[in-house]
Amino acid sequence: MYGVNAAYAASRKLSPAIVRAATVALVAIGLSGCSSIRENRGYVADQVLTSAIQPGVDNRQSVTATLGRPSFTSQYGDKTWYYVSSTTGRKPFVRPRIDTHSVLAVEFDAAGNVVAANRSGMEKVVFLSPDGDVTPTLGRERSFLEDLFGNIGTVGSGQGPGAGPGGR
CATH class of the missing domain: 1.20.5 (Single alpha-helices involved in coiled-coils or other helix-helix interfaces)
Structure with missing residues (x-):
C-alpha cells in the first residue's frame, strides 16, 4: 500500500x-x-540578373538567355518586354497584401537591340475600389417578375424579334 x-x-x-x-x-x-504566408507571384526577380541587362549591349536573344521569357509583351508601339514580380503576405483567412512589387520593362528597337531597361515599383501601382456589387448597364431596370412574365401577350402578336412590316 x-x-x-x-x-x-x-x-x-x-x-x-x-x-x-x-x-x-x-x-x-x-x-x-x-x-504570415508569403508567396512570390509572377517573375522571381534576381537583382544581379536584372541589373546585367545593358542598353546598347544586349539584344532579344541575350535578354531571353539571361532573364527567360517575359511575363508579357507590348502589343502596340515599340516592342517592350515586361517582367512583373510581386511578393504578397497574408494571414490566414485574410486577403493577400502586396509587400513588394517590381516591374522591369525592357524596350527594344526595330533591330532587336535593347534601347532601355526601366524599373518601377509600388509607386506605379493603382489600387481600385469597385463601386458596389452591381455592374451598371444601359436600359431600364426590370424586376424578377417582369423578367419572368414579360413575354406574356407578345407571343404571336407580331411584335417579337424579326417582326417587320406585314407581321411575320
Whole structure:
C-alpha cells in the first residue's frame, strides 16, 4: 500500500512539469497557425540578373538567355518586354497584401537591340475600389417578375424579334 501511495505522489510531482510542457507545445502550435504566408507571384526577380541587362549591349536573344521569357509583351508601339514580380503576405483567412512589387520593362528597337531597361515599383501601382456589387448597364431596370412574365401577350402578336412590316 505504501508503494502505491509513493508512486502516486511521485506522479503528482511530475504532472505540473508535464502540464507546462504540453501547454507550451499547444501555444506554439496555435501561434504557428497565425504566422504570415508569403508567396512570390509572377517573375522571381534576381537583382544581379536584372541589373546585367545593358542598353546598347544586349539584344532579344541575350535578354531571353539571361532573364527567360517575359511575363508579357507590348502589343502596340515599340516592342517592350515586361517582367512583373510581386511578393504578397497574408494571414490566414485574410486577403493577400502586396509587400513588394517590381516591374522591369525592357524596350527594344526595330533591330532587336535593347534601347532601355526601366524599373518601377509600388509607386506605379493603382489600387481600385469597385463601386458596389452591381455592374451598371444601359436600359431600364426590370424586376424578377417582369423578367419572368414579360413575354406574356407578345407571343404571336407580331411584335417579337424579326417582326417587320406585314407581321411575320
